[in-house]
Amino acid sequence: MKVKVLQNIMDANDQLASRNQQLLDKSNVLALNIMSSPGAGKTSLILETIKRLKDRTRIAVVEGDIASTIDADRISKEEVPVVQINTGGQCHIDANMINNALESLPLEDIDLLLIENVGNLVCPAEFKTGAHKRVMLLSVPEGDDKPYKYPLMFTLSAAIVVNKIDMLPFSDFDMTAFQRGVNGLNPKARIFQVSCKTGEGIESWVAWLESEVKDR
Numbered sequence: 001m002k003v004k005v006l007q008n009i010m011d012a013n014d015q016l017a018s019r020n021q022q023l024l025d026k027s028n029v030l031a032l033n034i035m036s037s038p039g040a041g042k043t044s045l046i047l048e049t050i051k052r053l054k055d056r057t058r059i060a061v062v063e064g065d066i067a068s069t070i071d072a073d074r075i076s077k078e079e080v081p082v083v084q085i086n087t088g089g090q091c092h093i094d095a096n097m098i099n100n101a102l103e104s105l106p107l108e109d110i111d112l113l114l115i116e117n118v119g120n121l122v123c124p125a126e127f128k129t130g131a132h133k134r135v136m137l138l139s140v141p142e143g144d145d146k147p148y149k150y151p152l153m154f155t156l157s158a159a160i161v162v163n164k165i166d167m168l169p170f171s172d173f174d175m176t177a178f179q180r181g182v183n184g185l186n187p188k189a190r191i192f193q194v195s196c197k198t199g200e201g202i203e204s205w206v207a208w209l210e211s212e213v214k215d216r
């Protein structure tokens with residue numbers, strides 16, 4: 001019985017997610033669902049991206065957190081449209097939450113929508129939001145074994161960003177082992193090595209993002 005209930009929830013979510021994507025497509029908005037564990041640097045990556053790209057691309061952000069508006073407050077200083085979703089305990093963003101957020105965004109004036117999911121490596125990958133692509137962020141202190149432990153998120157993501165590479169000299173993180181792990185699951189995934197702190201590698205991530213916006 002329980003299995004059937006869960007199936008119905010997922011079906012309803014998938015339907016709403018495709019409606020969200022239709023809405024985004026109508027206004028020619030590319031949406032990315034950005035996922036990571038808490039503290040990996042999603043908000044920092046979004047801020048660094050906005051700083052470099054906002055003169056050329058119209059960006060908006062949806063911030064998903066269990067509670068607080070701390071991240072949305074940081075983003076709003078960059079003067080881009082931002083909506084905070086508080087999930088009230090739910091550990092992922094679902095399509096219904098994005099549907100509500102889309103209603104309060106000026107979609108016609110946006111080229112790129114960055115959705116920051118709740119920090120969690122498990123269910124954000126399972127729930128579609130309507131975003132066109134998933135991006136996963138992993139930070140060096142988390143370790144290079146994550147593709148083996150959380151394969152779904154790595155399998156579904158179009159791009160994988162390794163953040164905090166400035167910490168590599170003080171860490172056992174093995175980039176080659178990490179890349180091997182990702183390639184085994186998802187050979188097409190683009191891997192970017194960045195440091196939001198020093199700015200290293202951010203330009204090539206931003207260039208990829210910009211080409212994704214142009215290619216749609």
Ligand code: MG
Pocket residue numbers: 042043044071116
């Ligand atoms: Mg954040």
Ligand code: ZN
Pocket residue numbers: 090091092123124
């Ligand atoms: Zn969850």
